[in-house]
Amino acid sequence: MTYLTRKVVLFVITLWAAITLNFALPRLMPGSPVDAALAKLGSSGIPVTNAERHAIEVQLGVPNTGLLSQYGSYLKNIATLNFGTSYSFPSETVAQTIGKALPWTLVLVGVSTIFAFVIGTLLGVYAGWRRGRSADSVVTLGSTLFAAFPPFWLGLLMLYVLAFKWNLFPLKGGYAPGVTPNLSPAFFLDAMSHSVLPGVTLVITALSGWVFGMRNNMINTLGEDYVTFAEANGLRTRTVALMYAARNALLPNVTAFGLSLGAIIGGSVLVEGVFSYPGLGNLLYVAVTNHDFPLMQALFLVITLSMLVAIFVVDLLYVRLDPRIRQ
Amino acid sequence: MNARRYKKSALVCTVAMLTAVGASSCAGSNSSAPGAAGAAGGATSLTIEGDAGNPALVENFNPMQPSSALHGVNLIYEPLEIVSPIDGTFTPFLASGYKFTDPKTLVFTIRQGVKWSDGKPFTAGDVLFTFNLLKKFPALDGNGVWQHMSAISATGTDVTITFKDPNVPFAAVIAQTPMLPEHVWSSVADPVKFTNTKPIGTGPFTLGTFAPTQYALQKNPSYWQANKIVPQQVLFPAQASNQNTNQLDVSSGKFDWAYNFLPNVKTTYVARDPQHNTYWFPPGGTIGLYLNLTKAPYNDVNFRTGISLSLDRTTIANKAVNGYLGQASMSGLILPNLNKWLDPTLANQGLVKQDAAAATAAFAKAGYTMQGGKLVGKDGKQASMSIVMPNNFSDWVAAATEVTNQLKSVGINATSDLPQYAQYSQQIQSGSFNAAMGGFGGTGTPYTDFNNALNSSFAAPVGTSTSNNFERFKSASVDSSLSQLASATDPAAQQVATSALQQEMYTQTPVVLLYYGGSWGLFSTKSFTGWPSASDPYTLPTNYNNALLTVLTHLKKS
Amino acid sequence: MTIATTGPPPLNPGDLAPTKVAKASSLPVSLLFVGRALRTLWSNRKARIGLVILAVVILIAVFAPVLAPYSPTSTNFQPYQSPDATNWFGTTGNGQDVFSQMLYGARISLFVGLAAGTLATLVAVTIGLVTGYRPGVIDEVLSFVTNLALVIPGLPLMIILAAYLSSRSVWTIVLVVSFTSWATGARVIRSQASTLRDREFITSAVFSGERLFRVVFREILPNMTSLVAASFFSAATAAVMAEASLEFLGLGNPNTVSWGTILYFAQQQNALLTGQWVLVFAPGLAIALLAVSFTLINFGVDALSNPRLREK
Secondary structure, three states: OOOOHHHHHHHHHHHHHHHHHHHHHHHHOOOHHHHHHHHHHHHOOOOOOHHOOOOHHHHHHHOOOOOHHHHHHHHHHHHHHOOEEOOOOOOHHHHHHHHHHHHHHHHHHHHHHHHHEEEEEEEEHHHHHHHOOOOHHHHHHHHHHHHHHHHHHHHHHHHHHHHHHOOOOOOOOOOOOOOOOOOOOOHHHHHHHHHHHHHHHHHHHHHHHHHHHHHHHHHHHHHOHHHHHHHOOOOOOHHHHHHHHHHOOOOHHHHHHHHHHHHHHHOOOOOHHHHHOOOOHHHHHHHHHHOOOHHHHHHHHHHHHHHHHHHHHHHHHHHOOOOOHOO | HHHHHHHHHHHHHHHHHHHHHHHHHHHHHOOOOOOOOOOOOOOOOEEOOOOOOOOOOOOOOOOOOOOOOOOOHHHOOEEOOEEOOOOOOEEOEEEEEEEEEEEEEEEEEEOOOOOOOOOOOOHHHHHHHHHHHHHHOOHHHHOHHHHHHEEEEEEEEEEEEEOOOOOHHHHHHHOOOEOHHHHHHHOOOOOOOOOOOOOOOOOOOEEEEOOHHHHHHEEOOOOOEEEEEEEOEEEEOEEEEOHHHHHHHOHHHHHOOOOOOOOOHHHHHHHHOOOEEEOOOOOOEEEEEEOOOOOOOOHHHHHHHHHHHHHOOHHHHHHHHHHOOOOOOOOOOOOOHHHHHHHOOOOHHHOOOOHHHHHHHHHOOOOOHHHHOEEEEOOOEEEEEEEOOOOOOOHHHHHHHHHHHHHOOOOOOOEEEOOOOHHHHHHHOOOOOOOOEEEOOOOHHHHHHHHHHHHHHOOOOOOOOOOOOOOOOOOOHHHHHHHHHHHOOOHHHHHHHHHHHHHHHHHHOOOOEEEEOOEEEEOOOOEEOOOEEEOOOOOOOOOOOOOHHHHHHHOOOO | OOOOOOOEEEEEEEOOOOHHHHOOOOHHHHHHHHEEEEEEEEHHHHHHHHHHHHHHHHHHOOOOOHHHHOOOOOOOOOOOOOOOOHHHHEEEEOOEHHHHHHHHHHHHHHHHHHHHHHHHHHHHHHHHHHHOOOOHHHHHHHHHHHHHHHHHHHHHHHHHHHHOOOOOOHHHHHHHHHHHHHHHHHHHHHHHHHHHHHHHHHHHHHHHOHHHHHHHHHHHHHHHHHHHHHHHHHHHHHHHHHHHHHOOOOOOHHHHHHHHHHHHHHHHOOOOOOOOOOHHHHHHHHHHHHHHHHHHHHHHHHHHHHHHHHOO
């Protein structure tokens, strides 16, 4: 089996396993989703009457069919992208709710990953090259410290100082209230200004993976024989470091990418909540607090599948970039 | 050299991006102030802290779905009468009056000259249609009107409703049903799922624009009391899913009217604009300690009395609501809202003070005595209590912490149990709980308050689910007082029955009422005055129900 | 030509063993090993900082009852106070002293970090060794499970698991966190184990009849100690951060006092609104420092195993 075929088969099997795991998990949940819907009414302390409870039960349809038939219809629904109706947003389908939030998360996560990759790699090259000197210590200690900041904590502090006290950035949302998302440049700038704080938070906390990956690669590469050989031939260390070492070390490390993406996605769940950013992470938090079966199931699936696809794509890229793999 | 250029160009790109973003952010933050013509001094636009966005609003103006419809629906549709949640007085809207011809027959006189926002006249036929729609689609009947109604008919300008059993107080529920236009809704295939994005109503406002983060209502010029409506536009910017951000927004003065609990409201809100920022936190409901009356020793009235006398409710209220509200009266009435119904023979307005000696005597009558710091029963075991409540109702949690501390000092082994709302709900409804925190009352109508909590018809056996009377209280004398109140048409008879219920509440202690839960009204008088306040308590400051309509008819320009 | 000396007489062959080493060491091997490891770590500057921070946190956690001026849960103080002479870090909305909470909170945060780290490492080592040493069906299946666990995003999975579990104890968090953090370590250990599997000393051990158990635990495992240690510290770092995140979301036990619950209540009671930024700043910084200390120690461990990374 060639590398490519093997990767595709693995992808399909992992896809199936993730889908099945996603089905099993929500079934372990205690409590009734109807009560979660009534929680919204009851949160002021005014008791909920029997009549209201009955009306909501009729409306929300509590599941009471057998497990195997549920699995069958689950698979069928996945295939037709039918994720049902959510209890938190009963006026639209889950697919629609997720569809509205997905672009925001994709953009935020995607752009943050790219920024983290670029900045982290550059810093890592610098640190590896200047190894042992103060610059190296500053970069490594700095990125270690940043990685240890809980993303939501950093987000809270930035929200308080930059948005609330100094009014430099908006306090919440993906765009200004009253505006309908459109494709105009004004909207684009507005959306960008709303994504600066969450984006910066995510980038800062995700840097260290790239910094250290690159730094270690640089150090290993600089210890290689061909580098010594090049130096012996008279090339300056700096030329060698950048022309040979950095380029070879730059080969995207699939595992590192996967871990970094996982960290950013995980971080985005909390960061989107802190900034009320209208993405998938925010929806996940809402779904969990509402015990919202359809929404939670669908979100977890979408998030896992996005990661799978992203890693698969990088895997394929890796084949193109690294000739050693092709054999 | 190449790599160096790559590195340089990458840096240049990054810097360029950051500059662009920085520039846009300055522009962005200016344009992001919501309703710039609103709280910032715009003369005719009213900005109300809107619905929870989660984070985007879903467009739904179906008034029969109160849990999914947007709050603005209360300014588009009107009911026959609005009942004050403070003291139960009726204010006529689409009905110009009502009367009971006998305790089972209710007649509304329909107001003449009212038009729907599309120009068609509002008639008794619409009223008939609305109630029959609720009968046809029980999922829409959230208040259960057809559990008490048996028939409805119209003659001329009168609509007659017959009940299955005498139930005078239920008129409040029936009167507050929003009226739907027959000529629009009769062609709707599934009104249960209908989101009604082009609402036609009789109310003072119509839908202007809708965006996922804010919707705007425009004044309806042909509204039947248009001269009373001052704002030309009402904006509802969506709340964030993050409650903290909402509080920060309120504190920044973005709204004319917000409903939000703010800690230290004098510093965090009033001080920010002392000339215009005001607040009013009246009691909106009562929070109490419910004991499972199917279990010993809670089924012994002496034990319950002992608990009630052991508690220092003032401290509990302080811990729970930071001094905004005080101790609750054991009459079961919210005071001062329902002062007019208060039984004057009740000692000290029904406020029970901590009295250790009396508590000890009560416990002794129940067979419990202090032995070595523990309250021990006849079986030799220490009294213990586990109080359940949802872990995110922070004032309940704070109150319960104080309650458990106080009970521990009288020798009861009291603990808190903090599951999520779903498990809490399951425990109380199935009757498997020990003790629980819960809400009591707050409808403005004493009958409904007492009935929901004490009517034995709701007391399902343990294992069968019930939302009302989940403590499973059964008393023939209370049931008889309730049905007397249900069929009383004149105020004197109503007072007799209400006083009897208060006495039962006070002496039987079916629920240990603790403190009043607040209704968190925050206002700015920059553009409008006439907000409800302690000196003018015409309604509760809730901006998510028909109090919206009441307040909007009271506002004046400042 | 011999030089006349007054030095000691030449040794006889029988006297070759120096007498001072004749007494066998009375300390167990493992303690010596730990001692040696600590000394090596100490020589690495970054790891030294990490060890110091960790030691401080451990001391705070152990001596919290002595150091804290008040009980962390008593609600006797005026709520929403800014830092003043009585309450150095101010008070919560419930009237609790934040400084005492910070000191006691070290216990839970440290405990979860170390417990979850240990549990995750145990699972990782077991699975890593099994899959690395025995190619075949079991290896394929377990490798697949490991890869699946790597791909599934950790925090969303933790959130969902924590939301489902009805009990709200510290052990819930430990279990949930361990369940999601073992995969990275397992993969690393697996690759190292499969490399070692083909080395001569292993082959000779197998040929000389050593049983599987002994081969794995006495021959392979000691060669992977730095990997196991690295895996433990990574898992501990992740655990500390994850505990903070879960508590912050309210998925932990609000009755316990940990740095994460301080942040949770700071959020619930909007400490930023009331101007009490210390309630947000202090626990977050503490969490960051603890996580940093684990990572710094990990630098030292890395340097142990990869000589190229050792500081010159």
